[in-house]
Amino acid sequence: MAKLATVGILSIGEMGMGIAKLLIAHNYHVVTNIEGRSEDTHTRARQSSIETLPTDTAVVQRADYILSIVPPRDALATAQRITTAFSSLGPEGKPTPLYYLDLNAISPRSAREIAAVFHSAAPAIRFLDGGIIGGPPSLAASATKENTTSNHPETSHPWKRPSIHVSGAHPLSSAPIAGANLEEVLNSKHISAEIGPASGLKCCFASTSKGFTAICIQAFTTAAQLGVLEELKEEISTRAPGLFQAGTNGVTSMPPKAYRWVREMQEIAVTHADDGGFEGEGMGIFDAVARVYDSVANETVLGEEKTERRKRGRTVEDVAAAMGEGLASKKMKKE
Template sequence: MPQQPVVGILHPGSMGAAVAACAATNADSVLWSTAGRSAASAARAGQFGLTPVATLPELLDRSDIIISLCPPAAAEDLVRDVAEHGFTGVYVEANAINPERTTRIAGMLEQGSTVVDGGVIGSPPVRGKTPTLYLSGPATATARIEELFVGTAVQTTTLGTEIGKASALKLSYASFQKTSRVLVALAVGMAREHGVDQELIEVASRRTDSYLAESEYVAKTAERAWRWGPELEEAADALEAAGLPSEMLRAAASTLARWHDAKDSELTLTDALDRLAQP
């Protein structure tokens, strides 16, 4: 029987920690580096049974597979550290970044590592949720990642061998899903200003396939704005690279910036709308 791989996760956020915990099903162990991480990260990693190591170099030395799931802005800084250390395993670039950045990152690691492009669509794999990890890249490496998640709540689908495909699918979906949630907040906010927000919600409830019928999600949108805004900027960059207009997504990202301090808050719909109207 083949030896199970050691997996390292960069960094154990709400999605990363849950995905890493699923990987542990078919891994020898799943490591994370405590260096520079918050008490909240430590608590989350402990909750999911991840194994702490003191430094990033130790994590890289011990890992066969690295999964990078971090805020988009940090993706290239992280990979520089990984490249400088000379990591030679499989590196899964699973951040919500545009295909050009993913290709650039693959080039930074081409001397020793094998890069797999990844994109997670769906909620973290907890409480019955089953997100899909889309993959693209060298066939042998994508097969290893598929094997890592066999029998877990993380589904996998390989899109081919071209780096950038998984990132493009992730951002294509995010550009619709996240911008739609922003439009809901604006619509409810405008209706509230004129005292017809309950009527709007009633009208929307007749269309069960409409995000507008889920006004309670506005508070969740606010709490996730710190992450969603940069993702939409990445999607806007991808649109520009494809010769498509990006103004709508940039405007949605600018709207999300009004909630920049709502991370980890427990907001009500009223709280979220108040912050949106008076940042």
């Protein structure tokens, strides 16, 4: 069967791999350029039906859509790589429009800056600002039915999918090559003709989820230092079981991603200042949250964790222990 469209994904991390598998299962051809990436990334690509191409120019030539799913710090550089590659095609460009979806955890300000790069360097590329809310797509064990204990019905789709909100002047549903189908497969929703709202929505959501995880990191670590971690866990699990489950899952899944979240928290801080009006001394709480994740990533053994090879931080107790060790070592260096 002929493929519906070709989608370039940059890059093939945990989320990128999940989306690649979802698209391949729905008859899309997925390509990427992983030159210079880690062996883990090369292994992920080899184990899936993802075609690896040698250059960004090859990706641009082949792809109908490019999804940028990189650490926030790399979002601008990735966009610049693609505009350079597109310019190398010459004055004729491509016979069909190329859509570029920036799905990175960045602020509306950063999204607008990236949009300006495309407008200036490659105006023929149709740019969309986007944000992913939820974990990587995965094939569900079985289709689910409506959950009668919740106000939110569960999906009957065979894949567990995050929500992908996009904004900009070019809705996916209007794209000439399988656009409406791609929008449905990705569980995507176009929410605005402006650049910025989709990234802003992502930042506001992550404020609550990853902000809460940072609070739990500090609470569990301090309780462990005081010798009352078990008592704290008992009180939270008894009085707020939903929060306890969310906190436990967040803290134990966080270590391999902490390095990415440092910049994401900084982007969230910019979002709340620029678009929320939370400016001035004492208002930028997410700069402090960024420092929590920087401590995890750069001052503890948790920063060495890889998703494929977890060793430390798989329990709340071990996260607290590793944090305690790292903070104690930092204090001794200062003294």
